[in-house]
Amino acid sequence: MSAPQIEQLIQLLSRLPGLGPRSARRAVLHLIDKRESHLMPLIQTLQDVAANVKICPVCGNMDTETPCNICTDAKRDVSQICVVEDVADLWALERASLFKGHYHVLGGVLSALDGVGPDELKIESLMARIQSGNVQEVILALPATVDGQTTAHYLAERMAKYPVKVTTLSRGVPLGGELDYLDDGTIQMAFKARRDV
């Protein structure tokens, strides 16, 4: 139909999360239409990212420096490590800009269905960081799914022998949440974990 290069580009773009074949086609038309203002800067930036962005060997964050800017920031608290599933979650916490400790990206959560065991995740390097002795608190900021909570329990068990405090995010009614629209599980959790006003 159209040139093979265009077809290949549509196919590559449609493999991105959030894009289907139809939106990939629209994106390609837009890019060819805006060659100078959009296509060329996009190629440039992709090359820049491919050449410079690395995975931090300490925490698993993505940055142009190794170790990453968070790991080398002297103003951040080395006694706290926040464990997250992936880099997107790390960025979400950084956007909230409330946590001033260090991170550890697991690279996933344990999942019997998807065949993800402890060896597939960055668990040994987390244990090594805890063993180093500087860490006082490990905050498990894992998803509130079955797999996320299984992982949290597994990690808490593994860390039991070290003198670290293990905490997790609180569960409850989200901001703006109406009880009528919430699932029973959330309401139960929020009710059980009720606190003084």
Place this chain on the structure above:
Amino acid sequence: MSAPQIEQLIQLLSRLPGLGPRSARRAVLHLIDKRESHLMPLIQTLQDVAANVKICPVCGNMDTETPCNICTDAKRDVSQICVVEDVADLWALERASLFKGHYHVLGGVLSALDGVGPDELKIESLMARIQSGNVQEVILALPATVDGQTTAHYLAERMAKYPVKVTTLSRGVPLGGELDYLDDGTIQMAFKARRDV
């Protein structure tokens, strides 16, 4: 927060139609994660497209050849020109693979609101193609919107002085359309244009 290159890439991707900041962020994380299998081929293909894909000077299609493969295909009927709004519409018609004539991409439709007049569209080149004498039928495959129909009327008027047949796509109930869910305008059109079984 994250490296400036990553931020810039997120910003560029979020300007693509169909992608917002959140899906652009997910796409970037996916690309960095799949550097060899996805990011590098994407850069390669984008460069390939940027270097080789051109706009056909005859019909406005996008192809690696100028004139494009449709314009130079000897098997296609030179006596029919199908006028479309943009390349996406041309591709949609080609996917349906029923039309074996030539195309003419207008590059938009007349719009008083958006300030698009006849000079912004490829109308003069269409008239020049009709004047050349080979064309017997012009099919106006323009969107069934107010602007699309205004454009169709304008073009039909401009072509009145040439000995060409001007046709337009039929309007009516789409395939799988239930009357109950259709707008009144479509039902009116379908009823007025009713035909013998």
